Amino acid sequence: MITLHGVYRSRATRPLWLLLESGTPFNHVPVIQAYRLPDPHAPDAPQNTASPGFLQINPQGQIPAMQDGDLILTESLAIALYLARRYGGTLGPQDDAEGALMEQWALFAATAVETPALEILQAPSGEMGEAILKVAAEKLRRPLARLNTHLQGRDWLVGNRFTVADINTAECLRYAQGHAALIAEFPEVKRWLESAQSRPAFQQLWAARMAEPA
Ligand SMILES: N[C@@H](CCC(=O)N[C@@H](CS)C(=O)NCC(=O)O)C(=O)O
Incomplete structure (x- = not known):
């Protein structure tokens, strides 16, 4: 067990x-x-x-x-x-290429997304918080642009089905979701995140x- x-x-x-x-x-x-x-x-x-x-x-x-x-x-x-x-x-890989892609998205989430997303989540209110938000949002724009491009014409990240790649990436990005204006700049990402979070699980x-x- x-x-x-x-x-x-x-x-x-x-x-x-x-x-x-x-x-x-x-x-x-x-x-x-x-x-x-x-x-x-x-x-x-x-x-x-x-x-x-x-x-x-x-x-x-x-x-x-x-x-x-x-x-x-x-x-x-x-x-x-x-x-x-x-x-x-x-939810897992069906072949080596899918396994590699799922690892790629996990590493992408850990190295390019999680830290600036957490900075957004934890930004204090006030002038200093605004400055932190601005810098963190700027750090996220390149990974979000990449994610947005990847999701054009696709519902999910790997293999045309919901997988662990979506779970890992969506959960790291969730920390930044409070910055609605930033997420709205990337409509494919917004659509994908909302459909992942509407799943019963x-x-x-x-x-x-x-x-x-x-
Ligand atoms: N990279 C680790 C980070 C784990 C982590 O920071 N966990 C936090 C909770 S979300 C924790 O246990 N914090 C307690 C502490 O660091 O003392 C992972 O993704 O599992």
Whole structure:
């Protein structure tokens, strides 16, 4: 049985979406970020990223982490890629070229999208926040232009069907979605992101996330 460690309010959404989308049974351990707790070492503290038991699974002290038999995997995008290949059916690659493309989009999401998208999410209000938003949006324009071009005449990123490539990329880009004007500059990206997020598995994921304490 797969065990997925990490609350819904974290990057665990990437493998969790994959698991829900594929209907794969799993055991969920809602390990929470230590920094969200007043005292992560208190005897009654919930299982968190600083708990000794969790540090044995991921000595880096970060969620998500996955166990499948003897395999322990960290890195949300790598976990989603593994689950897609092993359990995801058509969510995963059907040949080597598709596998390469799914890895390409995961690396694209991690290296070109996630950091500026998080800068947008975390920008404070006020003048300094405005300056951060402007720089982050500018950093995202080239990757978004590339994504927009790729999506012209296509519904999904790889193989003309919804796959792990869409999950990983959409989840990294979600952080920037609050910058509606930026996303609107790229209509194919907007259309694709909205259709990914209207899928029942995403809706289920989002409901579970909203049910967790903020
Ligand atoms: N690159 C890692 C990043 C993992 C990460 O930063 N996780 C956050 C939650 S989204 C975390 O565990 N933070 C707690 C901490 O860093 O102490 C991944 O994608 O899995």
